Amino acid sequence: MNSTEATRRRTQPSTNGKSSGKAEEPGQWGRAWEVDWFSLMGVISLLCFAPFIVFYFIMACDQYQCSVTEPFLDLVSGEATLSSIFERSPSFTWSAAKIYAIWVSFQVFLYMCIPDFLHMIIPGYVGGVRDGARTPAGLINKYEINGLQCWVITHALWFANAHYFHWFSPTIIIDNWIPLLWCTNILGYTVSTFAFIKAYLFPTNAEDCKFTGNIFYNYMMGIEFNPRIGKWFDFKLFSTVDRELWPGLSLTCPTWPSSRNSTDTLPTP
Structure with missing residues (x-):
């Protein structure tokens, strides 16, 4: 990246007007540098289930008049299966x-x-x-x-x-x-x-x-x-x-x- 695209950080002047000879240490910026188990499980859950959660709500509107609970109750009672619901949905x-x-x-x-x-x-x-x-x-x-x-x-x-x-x-x-x-x-x-x-x-x-x-x-x-x-x-x-x-x-x-x-x-x- 050349100088027309970005400007690099310069050494910060000290209080007496002279440049500090010490290089700046990198800060702990942004998100976590280390990942705990709670964050890891949340990330994996989002990666695996987020698209299907969206599909669930759209399917509920398409097939169950926007009832969020009825698809789940049909699955529990055996009146519907995941495959039958999926087959009725546009792919x-x-x-x-x-x-x-x-x-x-x-x-x-x-x-x-x-x-x-x-x-x-x-x-x-x-x-x-x-x-x-x-x-x-x-x-x-x-x-x-x-x-x-x-x-x-x-x-x-x-x-x-x-x-x-x-x-x-x-x-x-x-x-x-x-x-x-x-x-x-x-x-x-x-x-x-x-x-x-x-x-x-x-x-x-x-x-x-x-x-x-x-x-x-x-x-x-x-x-x-x-x-x-x-x-x-x-x-x-x-x-x-x-x-x-x-x-x-x-x-x-x-x-x-x-x-x-x-x-x-x-x-x-």
């Missing part, structure tokens, strides 16, 4: 995977290729190229803050499609909701695995990595402080601005009632 489809791949690729394009111009128009809005916080290794990364602009462009195109272009149905997300749920989980685990391997093989900055010695905790909590690809693609910035499905979902939810079938269940692809 992964390649059409949903195609929709999701196009959506994420479009958001990556907006994030990487269109510099922010809204900060030139909206008074007080802080966008464009900005410095991030100083990392534990003393780096200050540059960020292209254009999330609001991506949101505006996405919604403008969505409205234009719904009213003029008609490239796809405005209810495309809710029509493929459960298959898209599987796609989001697949992508989440794929990106997490890539970031985990990247931290070992080619970290953005080795000094900003934290290894606990526990593979499950490292996988769940992350190793790199700011994992990046290239100069500008920052995993944290891209992932935490809700680019995935919510802009389209916020527009398709009002049309959900009109897309539901006569049995009042979620429409399937």
